[in-house]
Amino acid sequence: MFKISEFSKLSQVPAKTLRFYDQLELLKPAYTDQQSGYRYYKSEQLLQLHRILAFKDLGFTLEQIKQLLKENVSNAEIRGMLRLKQAELHSLIQSEMERLGRIEARLGCIERQSDGRLRHELVVKKVEPLLVATLKETTSRASIPGLFEEIDEFLRKNGVAPTVPHMVMWHACPECESSIELEIACPVPRELSNTSRFQTKVLPEMTVATVTHISRPDEDTPVSIELGSWIEGNGYRISPELPSREIYLSPQENDKLRYVTESQMPILALG
Template sequence: MFKIREFSQLSQVSIKTLRYYDQLGLLKPASIDPCTGYRYYTTTQLFRLNRIIAFKELGFTLEQIMHLLDEQISIEQIRGMFRLKQAEIQALIEDEQTRLTRLEGRLRRIECEQEALPQHEIVLKAIEPQQVVSIRDKIPPPTLPLMLAELDQYLKRYGVVPSEKQPYLVLWHGCEECDDATDLEVARPITQCIPENERFHVQTLRAYQTVASILHRCPVQSVCSASIDLADWIEAHHYQIVDNQPRREVHLTQEDGALSIAEVQLPVKRIS
């Protein structure tokens, strides 16, 4: 029998950790002196402790290790836990590899631009579903503010008075047969019930697990040049744009009559 200090020296595990394992019920002392409260361990308990250490090195939590060491657990359950941990680690490796690829791309851009940081930062993010009221039409982009004004007038009719500081969305659907016009949709987020008709539509914009996003200043009445940077990034980082989905622009604030701070969002998927 070994006192806790001796057992700590043998196992190279701190006394604090051994006491914590005792509290969890993960490795309880073989006996405790009722008079002194000293904890005593046996040599055979080194095998259990070494297994705990090995499982920790594999990335299992202490709670998971308690299940793995449970005498009632079957070999099939142990195999399943190992497979889940394997999948978890593989996903982490893929995430880190993606991060490494993005870092390498940034480094190349910085080197090509003579150590200057890129003008726009591009990030991957998820977006939640959002209820909006919108107008969709085939129009020349310069007339987009007129559509927004029309939408705001409709909302005011039902007691909703949008502020210039409130975001609005523009969905660029594209139109191959429109010549000078573009299939555009302007939308305002809503939190209350608004009636709809042939001109004004209430809908829930779908969620996306992954969009490539870029925040920038852009002209209100034309296509943003930052979309070119976004397209270059998508191609360089081995993503592709999801088919048949509009490009979203979330106009966060309007600095003046000509420029707006906007976020462009493109739904993307990884190229396998």
């Protein structure tokens, strides 16, 4: 038998790692001296150690490897696990390639900026489904604050305390002066009775390019140009089926007409 130092040298695995594997009961020594605590290994244990290292190299956790060795898993079962790991790695690679593309696009934007800075930080995120009360109307941007008040009054009448954020969903022509088709929405904790004016519905899950900035709901915001440029430069396209959103998160303390605003553009990956 070999002392742990000798087995470490033979296997090219640090003695510290071998002790850790012993603690996990992943690779127990063939013999442990009860008085000195010295660990001793047999040469046949190299096969088990190399199998552990092979599974670890394939991305399995030590706990998964422990189960694989303990249960004497069949080749068919190992093949299935490897297929899952393969799919997981393909997904990770795709995600990281998209991240790399965003980094390269951001570098390009910085290099094009005269002062070397971006005006806003743009990110991609997934928006979860959301239950909201809505009010849809074709109107002008100037009427949005009044529509906020109208939907707040509807919520109060239904026993729901109105809170920020308010949301505006742009269905058509957000740049038009008097013919904007928009929808005001507020999150609600439960379904409310629909009327000819108000509806309760669940907004769908979607992936968005988003930017946070300061704006007034009754004034145009300039960030759409930045969003469009970013989407184009990062290998996405705008979803034709979902409206863009502006979420008015909180009013500023020194100017209640201006809000911390999150602009969201629904996107699809090119492919």
